[in-house]
Amino acid sequence: MSNSRVAGWAIGLAAIFFTAGAATAQEVRTIAPGMTADEVKGEFGQPDGVSARGPFIYYFYNNGCEYECGFPDLVILENGQVVDAVLRAPWNEYAGESSSPKGTVARPTPGGMRLDIPTTTIEAVEVRQVETPPAETPPAETPPPALPVAPADEVVEEISQEFFAFVPVCAEAMVASGVTEGDARTLCQCTAMEANALGVEPSTIAEFTEMVRQDPTYQTEDERIRQASSVCFERLTGGGGPDND
Structure with a gap:
C-alpha cells in the first residue's frame, strides 16, 4: 500500500x-x-x-x-x-518530497477497495456419497453441541437504519476530499458499524449525517464517532501503514 x-x-x-x-x-x-x-x-x-x-x-x-x-x-x-x-x-x-504537495487539487480517481455483497445464486449442488472405510481405531469422542447462534435477521435488526443512511453521505464527503469512491465507501461502512458497536445513538448519527449532507466539511465532536473512524483507518491500512509498493 x-x-x-x-x-x-x-x-x-x-x-x-x-x-x-x-x-x-x-x-x-x-x-x-x-x-x-x-x-x-x-x-x-x-x-x-x-x-x-x-x-x-x-x-x-x-x-x-x-x-x-x-x-x-x-x-x-x-x-x-x-x-x-x-x-x-x-x-x-x-523539506522532502510530499505525496501531495501544496497546490495539489484533490479529485476522485477510479478503483480502490470495494465491499460488495455477492449476488450470484447457487442453482444446484451435486452431492456425492462417499463410502466410509472400516474404522481401524476407536471412534473419536463426539464433540459438544455448538453454541446457539442468533438468526441473521436478528443481527441485522441491531443496526438501525440511521447508520446505513450515514454511509453514502459520508462517502460522498470523503470523495470530495480526494479519496477514491471504493475506499470511501469501505471506510464509511466500517465507521458506521464501529460507531454502532460503541453505542452511538441513532439520533446522534442521524444528526451528524444531516450536518455532513449540508456541509461536507462539517467535523464531528463526538468522541465515539471519531474513535470509530480511527479504528477503521488502522484496520484498513492492514495494521502496518504504508509501504513501498
Whole structure:
C-alpha cells in the first residue's frame, strides 16, 4: 500500500472526523524526512490528533484552512522518523518530497477497495456419497453441541437504519476530499458499524449525517464517532501503514 493512498485515507477521515481550530499568523516552520517525533513536535508543537499502528504514527495539525482545503495538515512517521507530510498551512513546510504537495487539487480517481455483497445464486449442488472405510481405531469422542447462534435477521435488526443512511453521505464527503469512491465507501461502512458497536445513538448519527449532507466539511465532536473512524483507518491500512509498493 503506497504512502499517497494511506495519506489520502487519513486526510479523508480527518476532513469530517476531526475538529479544526482557528487560523493564526505564525512563523514558517519546516520539518524534513528523517526527523524524530520529538523534533517534529519541537517545530510544529503537540499534534491536535494522533493515530498509531505498528511502526507508523500519523500526526494531525489544525491548519486554519480546513474549510477551503478539506483536511488538516498530516505528518507520517515510520519507526519514529518522518517519511511523508501533507501540509497546507502557509506556516508549515516539508523539506522532502510530499505525496501531495501544496497546490495539489484533490479529485476522485477510479478503483480502490470495494465491499460488495455477492449476488450470484447457487442453482444446484451435486452431492456425492462417499463410502466410509472400516474404522481401524476407536471412534473419536463426539464433540459438544455448538453454541446457539442468533438468526441473521436478528443481527441485522441491531443496526438501525440511521447508520446505513450515514454511509453514502459520508462517502460522498470523503470523495470530495480526494479519496477514491471504493475506499470511501469501505471506510464509511466500517465507521458506521464501529460507531454502532460503541453505542452511538441513532439520533446522534442521524444528526451528524444531516450536518455532513449540508456541509461536507462539517467535523464531528463526538468522541465515539471519531474513535470509530480511527479504528477503521488502522484496520484498513492492514495494521502496518504504508509501504513501498
